[in-house]
Structure formats: structure tokens, C-alpha cells
Amino acid sequence: MRVLYYDCFSGISGDMNLGAMIDLGVNEDYLLKELCKLHLHGYRIEVKKDEKKGITGTKVNVILEDHLNNEHDHGHKHDNEHSGGHEHNDGHKHEDHHVHHHHRNLKDIEEIIYNSKLNSRVKELSMKIFEKVAEAEAKVHGKSLYDVHFHEVGAVDSIVDIVGAAICYDYLNVDKVISAPIELGKGFVNCAHGTFPVPAPATTEILKGIPIKKGTIPFEATTPTGAAILATLVSEYKEDFSFNIDKIGYGIGFKDEGNIPNVLRVFLGEVQHNQDVYVLECNIDDMNPEIYPYVMDKLMEAGALDVYLTPTIMKKGRPGINLSVLYNIESEDKVKNLVLKETTTLGFRKYRVQRECLDRSIEHIDTPYGKIKIKNAYLNGEKVKCKPEYEDVKSIAEREGISFNEVYNGVLKELNK
Structure with a gap:
């Protein structure tokens, strides 16, 4: 991290x-x-x-x-x-x-x-x-x-x-x-x-x-x-x-x-990559779907490492959502309070997991669309993957009035050079 x-x-x-x-x-x-x-x-x-x-x-x-x-x-x-x-x-x-x-x-x-x-x-x-x-x-x-x-x-x-x-x-x-x-x-x-x-x-x-x-x-x-x-x-x-x-x-x-x-x-x-982190989960079947993006943003602001939603079938055959939050122990109180306050759940479950990440770096490269941010990932000091930053590609596509794929593929060509 x-x-x-x-x-x-x-x-x-x-x-x-x-x-x-x-x-x-x-x-x-x-x-x-x-x-x-x-x-x-x-x-x-x-x-x-x-x-x-x-x-x-x-x-x-x-x-x-x-x-x-x-x-x-x-x-x-x-x-x-x-x-x-x-x-x-x-x-x-x-x-x-x-x-x-x-x-x-x-x-x-x-x-x-x-x-x-x-x-x-x-x-x-x-x-x-x-x-x-x-x-x-x-x-x-x-x-x-x-x-x-x-x-x-x-x-x-x-x-x-x-x-x-x-x-x-x-x-x-x-x-x-x-x-x-x-x-x-x-x-x-x-x-x-x-x-x-x-x-x-x-x-x-x-x-x-x-x-x-x-x-x-x-x-x-x-x-x-x-x-x-x-x-x-x-x-x-x-x-x-x-x-x-x-x-x-x-x-x-x-x-x-x-x-x-x-x-x-x-x-x-x-931060050391092999680290113990926690997952908090709860199943929800009675909340307005418009609220989920708000809750996810608030959880990320509170220090969550990741937040994601999984469709699930709950008791009595009701469709629901499994809310999962990945976080460090230091952020636990904020995460717990937000989930209990901002969602309709009455409780949650949590467990510890081990997280491993590749080393990362950010560089800016020149492209026909201007400078764009590239995220690189390394394994044992060797670069194993890279990709353009999503928000930069989106911003250029909207500004130039062209498709996201056209910008993305154009940047990849520059990388291959």
C-alpha cells in the first residue's frame, strides 16, 4: 500500500x-x-x-x-x-x-x-x-x-x-x-x-x-x-x-x-504488503438502491481499502445485496458506525484475512491527447503489468468527444513504443 x-x-x-x-x-x-x-x-x-x-x-x-x-x-x-x-x-x-x-x-x-x-x-x-x-x-x-x-x-x-x-x-x-x-x-x-x-x-x-x-x-x-x-x-x-x-x-x-x-x-x-486486514459483511434486502453509491463513497473516505456489492438470494427467496468492506483495524470504528448508521442492516459479521499486493508506481507519459497517468505494477522488482488511469482516459474521451476505447487503445500503443 x-x-x-x-x-x-x-x-x-x-x-x-x-x-x-x-x-x-x-x-x-x-x-x-x-x-x-x-x-x-x-x-x-x-x-x-x-x-x-x-x-x-x-x-x-x-x-x-x-x-x-x-x-x-x-x-x-x-x-x-x-x-x-x-x-x-x-x-x-x-x-x-x-x-x-x-x-x-x-x-x-x-x-x-x-x-x-x-x-x-x-x-x-x-x-x-x-x-x-x-x-x-x-x-x-x-x-x-x-x-x-x-x-x-x-x-x-x-x-x-x-x-x-x-x-x-x-x-x-x-x-x-x-x-x-x-x-x-x-x-x-x-x-x-x-x-x-x-x-x-x-x-x-x-x-x-x-x-x-x-x-x-x-x-x-x-x-x-x-x-x-x-x-x-x-x-x-x-x-x-x-x-x-x-x-x-x-x-x-x-x-x-x-x-x-x-x-x-x-x-x-x-507499507509492508503481506498484511492482516479485515472484512466486514452484511446482507441487505430492504434498502433504496440509490443509497449504495453514497454509502460506498463514505466508507472509502473513512479509510476502507475496498468496498464492493454482490447480488445474492436471501431467505424466503428474496433478492438482496451483500455489502463487503475491506479495511485496516485502525479504521474499524468508523467503518462499523457508518454501516450501522447509513444502511438498513441490523448487524454484520467480520473476519480477518491476509492481503498481498504488487509494488506499484505512477508515471506520466506524453500521448497525442496530452500527458496521462500510467499505473505500473512490479513483482520482485520486475514490471509485470501497466495500464492507463481510468479517470484520465475518461476525462480525455469526454473532452475530445471520442470513445473511451479509442483513447485507451491509443495510450496502449504509446506504451508499446
Whole structure:
């Protein structure tokens, strides 16, 4: 199982996450090209190697157009996301060609994302992250979800950070994201509520139910954007975790206070393939069929490794469905609760099985239709099979108005070359 592991010993922000992803191996040109599909103007992205207290990594700086020639910025990222939907304390407001960013609401963000040519997975994941922020802001301000104005989190640089996170996650195509407890830092931040202790109100709401640490870092270490990225992507939080490390990425931040470097460390690796997992099963003959896709999606979000349905004949000759869920023991409580809450079953059975998987890798190849993701599988270090990613083939077929098989076979020809 391929895993992405976040070590947030110095917190996380949107730009630190992008830096860590590029340092980990996400192709910089691919990321920038995908971000151009948003059709946002008024910014440029600076990517460079940098270091903090001897740790070398990648720094990403989203520079807004009306600050490109502003001497007081000196090329640094405009630090406007620290308080989520709150006003930035220097009073600067930025614009793009559509709308003042501090007036954007969730509907505005939806239009920008869903009107783009990003693939459906990136669109859906981006919106899930934004919805985390919107839900937190709605709670803090006592408003409905669509009445919340995002202020700085609706700014161009924060849109880039969030959509960029979704693009990077899609590019890496991991099976699971795990994180250590998240360092929040200490001190105070200036926001629309006045001077407020760390963590900011939106960050606090986003991280409810998530393991945190507080006080090691002498500044606001985790921003609402960083918190929302983790709250959306991560399915499990643990300090001690055994896996084989393939790559390590460092995202360099912009803070210099204290002895601990302002760096986000991320690992890409493989969990031992011969592993004990569990299967939960139940037979259902009285549930609306429209509910099954919803339940399956929720189970996958909860950490299930696989979910599938099998038609069956139950007692008294009634047709039914056998719902099967494959999961790790760490996800058991979430899986059990979802099955009992979201389906009509009154109980279930479970048993332990051993799962074996081939080693896998993802590569991007050039085709007549553009870059496409290829999934490779290895046995004892030798590649034994490969295939185009289904969602990429589907997206190209829909975009070009041609059949799925035509795209799929065309990609296979390129592979055979």
C-alpha cells in the first residue's frame, strides 16, 4: 500500500504543502500547467530551492500582481491566510479579473473550480477542502454555509494553495494519507475578531477531533488552509508508523523565529504488503438502491481499502445485496458506525484475512491527447503489468468527444513504443 505521511512538527500552511509536494517529486511544470486551467490572473508562482537552519527544501511563493513591484514585500509571500476568513491586519485587498477576493463566497469558488478544465477528481477534492473552511467560518460567524465570505481564504494565493494541493494529491495517486499530530504553535494573531490566541478560530473548528500539539513553535504554525488540507486528505493520525520510505520532501516556510526550522516534512513510502486486514459483511434486502453509491463513497473516505456489492438470494427467496468492506483495524470504528448508521442492516459479521499486493508506481507519459497517468505494477522488482488511469482516459474521451476505447487503445500503443 502506497502511503503519504505528513510530519507536521512545525505546522503546515498551503505554500509549505506545495513546496513539500514538489520536493517530493510532483512535476513542477505539470502543477503550473494544471493551475493555469483555473483561468485566474494577477499572480505568478515562484518556486526555488531554499533552506531553514540547515534543512534544504523547496519554497513556493505565490506573488500577487499588485505586489510584484511593491518594495515592502521584497518578493516574499503575502502572509494573508493566517486567520482563515478574517481580515488581514495590514488592510491590503487584492483583485483578479472577476471579483474582489475578500467578497468571495463558496458559490464563487465553485464557479471558478467547476468552470475550469481540471479533471473531476481534482475539482471534487478542491471543493471538499474549501467546504471544510466554509463550515468552520459559518460556525465561527454564526452564518449559513453559502453566506460566509471567505476574505483572504478566497484570495488568489489561497485558491492556488488549495487547488494545488488537490492536483498534487491526484498526481501522487497514493492509497492512503497519514499524519502525525499537528503542531499549532503559540502566541497571538490579528484578525477581524481582534487579537486572538493561537490557534485562530477557523483553525480550531477545522481541527476538532484531530490530534494536535501546542506550544513548541513560537508563532502560528498551522493556518486554516493547511488545517483544511490535512482534515480532508488524512484518514489516520499516528506518531508511530512502520513503512518503507521511498522519498522525503521538505516544504520551506517563511518564519524564522525559534530554534525549530519552519519546515514541513512529508514522506512517500510503502507499507509492508503481506498484511492482516479485515472484512466486514452484511446482507441487505430492504434498502433504496440509490443509497449504495453514497454509502460506498463514505466508507472509502473513512479509510476502507475496498468496498464492493454482490447480488445474492436471501431467505424466503428474496433478492438482496451483500455489502463487503475491506479495511485496516485502525479504521474499524468508523467503518462499523457508518454501516450501522447509513444502511438498513441490523448487524454484520467480520473476519480477518491476509492481503498481498504488487509494488506499484505512477508515471506520466506524453500521448497525442496530452500527458496521462500510467499505473505500473512490479513483482520482485520486475514490471509485470501497466495500464492507463481510468479517470484520465475518461476525462480525455469526454473532452475530445471520442470513445473511451479509442483513447485507451491509443495510450496502449504509446506504451508499446
